[in-house]
Amino acid sequence: MTTVILEFGLDELSRLVNTPPTRVIEIVEHGIVEPSGQGPDRWMFDLSALHTVRRAVRLQRELELDWAGIALAIDLLDEVERLRTENQRLRQRLARFMLQE
Numbered sequence: 001m002t003t004v005i006l007e008f009g010l011d012e013l014s015r016l017v018n019t020p021p022t023r024v025i026e027i028v029e030h031g032i033v034e035p036s037g038q039g040p041d042r043w044m045f046d047l048s049a050l051h052t053v054r055r056a057v058r059l060q061r062e063l064e065l066d067w068a069g070i071a072l073a074i075d076l077l078d079e080v081e082r083l084r085t086e087n088q089r090l091r092q093r094l095a096r097f098m099l100q101e
Contacts, residue, residue, distance in 0.1 A: 007044040030067040
């Protein structure tokens with residue numbers, strides 16, 4: 001089994017989300033994503049960061065939120081998704097328990 005790890009540099013990530021590198025730097029400075037590497041010229045972003053940056057840029061464009069608001073919104077959206085996943089898992093366990101009775 002082969003594991004493929006996708007990573008993107010700052011310029012490539014900027015092109016993928018259609019936003020200037022300066023905006024990605026702002027996103028990093030506000031702690032919305034944390035790239036690996038020292039300094040913007042060596043930063044590497046994984047696939048999860050790509051999705052988060054894309055989401056942050058969309059929130060900024062559509063809702064005109066400031067970066068602190070975007071960071072909070074993303075945290076809350078991630079928490080909702082985590083809770084939905086946990087809820088689904090617990091419902092499946094409950095369904096198996098109910099079938100055993």
